[in-house]
Amino acid sequence: MEELRDRVERFVRAHELIPPGGEVTCLVSGGADSTCLWHALRRLGYDVSAVHVHHGVRGADADADAKHCADAFGAETVHVEPATTEAAMRDLRYAATAGFGPRATGHTASDQIETVLYRIVSSGSTRGIRVRRDDGVVRPLLDLTREETSAYCAAHGLAVRTDATNPETARGLIRDEILPLLRRLHPGTDANLRALGEERSRLPRALEASLVDLLASRAGTKAADLGNGVRAVREYETLRLEGTVEWGPWTLETERDDLDVRARRPGDHLAGRRKKVQDLFVDAKVPRAEREAWPVVVCGDEVVVVPGIADAPGWAGVVTARRVAR
Secondary structure: OHHHHHHHHHHHHHOOOOOOOOEEEEEOOOOHHHHHHHHHHHHOOOEEEEEEEEOOOOHHHHHHHHHHHHHHHOOEEEEOOOOOOHHHHHHHHHHHOHHHOOEEOOOOHHHHHHHHHHHHHHHOOOOOOOOEOOOOOEOOOOOOOHHHHHHHHHHOOOOOOOOOOHHHOHHHHHHHHHHHHHHHHOOOHHHHHHHHHOOOOOOOHHHHHHHHHHHHOOOOEEEEEEEOOEEEEEEOOEEEEEEEEEEOOEEEEOOOOOOEEEEOOOOOEEOOOOOEHHHHHHHOOOOHHHHOOOEEEEEOOEEEEEOOOEEOOOOOOOOEEEEOOO
16 A cells, blocks of 8 residues: 555645645544545645545434544544535535645546536636635645545454445445446546546636637738736737846847747758857857757757857848846
């Protein structure tokens, strides 16, 4: 089971969820997932505490869950008013534990699969469970399956509680009936649903809307201001970006649309001249440590501008370059 903890640690580090050895409060229910979370993070050297939210439903079973969490994890129990939906109970849990500092939940890849499937049919969205919520709650187990957390608890002799109401919920229906059918339909069901739920970088909504309008326009030529000195220009079937390029300490600007910026390559020489870019650096007394990060402007395969040093014949003034000392 050390391999499983190593996976958790790699996931935590890759997403910077908890500082090494840092404090974290696990939201525990007594089930295998939150039990695995609490135990694995402790074994990994984090300063772990626990809190259990008692929703005031399920009567004696809920009372037994709270007692188990207090005995097994030293969890503090927080009582909240009963709620009628899973979403409402989730919101209550997060609101009631907001004062407990950095928090973590035991959501797994299995939860991710079920969430993505539910959102596809309920709202047409493929948005999955986020690794980190806006309120700072983190999910260190999103790379593990429910079967793996159960196996971990069994291997370590950790007692777990089972929520008897789970099969009656929408998630229980997905887990027990719908997913087994989909797996019969295609063996890649789980992997494909997980991939749909992965977080991806998105453009700001206003910028995205500008680009959509630009691409949908029937005008032969149309431009859109994307902010920060950048414009998108569509000419019939071609879309290009114009404006400012940031390269390290350099800011490069041009009105031409056929130029690219890259690092120097061995053998580069200025267009129309035999002198190599490397020799231009030497003549300009550019420190060796700065040469690899120095930008060069190219048109096709030809170097036309070495900012701050030289322009190819006929290229003077085409590119405006500013360098800020750092």
